[in-house]
Amino acid sequence: MTEAKVRRRVNGRSARVRRSVIESTLGLLREGGIDQVTVAEVASRAGVHETSIYRRWGSRERLLIDAILDLSEANLSVPDSGSLREDLTILATELCGYMSTPLGLAVAQLLSWPAKDPAVTEMQTEIWRDRIASAAKVVEQAIDRGEAPRNTDPRFIIELLVAPIHWRVLVLNEQLEPDLPAKLAQAVMDGVQPPR
């Protein structure tokens, strides 16, 4: 991986080819989801030979994950509204919105795919851990503000919030209802309140 990165830097043409292949892959994902992405189609768009793609990435699966990695580094933002309830609502709203797009759905499907290739499994897990750790900052901020107890597990709170969203989309193949983000944030914050 490190060697590949070095090679990329010293070789301008190689970097351009990589960029072009990754962009073509993401373009196809955006347009039609995972099934749209074939190595032949990516090669044709990027203006390279299929064999170059296989030589560099090894498989369609690894190419897809590499494209997703590229994307993940780009767009991680952490809300900081001053209220944990509000931050959780923002996170859930953004996630629901993203997963309702072809690209967002494809990313979630790819990252949850039961991969045969252990290298791919490792990359999937690493991306999830990064994302969870990033989102968990809203809980850490709340602990620092004194809004949540010191012993709150930030990662666990984020998992409670995001797991049901992935469950609905990936496992139940359901549309996400518009009030789900607020409902989730409320459930995570308040639990089951005793009846008045």
Next chain:
Amino acid sequence: MTEAKVRRRVNGRSARVRRSVIESTLGLLREGGIDQVTVAEVASRAGVHETSIYRRWGSRERLLIDAILDLSEANLSVPDSGSLREDLTILATELCGYMSTPLGLAVAQLLSWPAKDPAVTEMQTEIWRDRIASAAKVVEQAIDRGEAPRNTDPRFIIELLVAPIHWRVLVLNEQLEPDLPAKLAQAVMDGVQPPR
């Protein structure tokens, strides 16, 4: 499906063959998980020809789902301890225990598999809905007892409880820690308590 059931009843040999193929499939799942199940191996154990299996089930994927369906009908129990917190802990404990066995893991993987076959997708969704509706009875009981507000959404509470368990196992490929069931039940019941 109905026609197949009728045929099964009037034809003793056919029923025995089905039973034997399903049992062989479940046996292989118990021993080594999904990868262990090949149509050739199932046929050999059940003492039938591979072609008979393909004729009846059409594909390995459908055979696997049919075996799971058979199993699902058998073991759905609903706790009724008189306390929602306790019932949720029992449900989560049972699920975590089951998903830590080769069979339980295989069932969860199969039911979450991104199937290409729309008939399989439909069967997966149906099994999940049945399971959620069954577990949701503990919340309905709590509403009836006056322990949870009338406007509590039973299905949503169950999803909050079980989605993170599936997420940990299927997406993050993690071991489930022993205190997870109690931690989940507490989080679902109490939310994020303000610091004292």
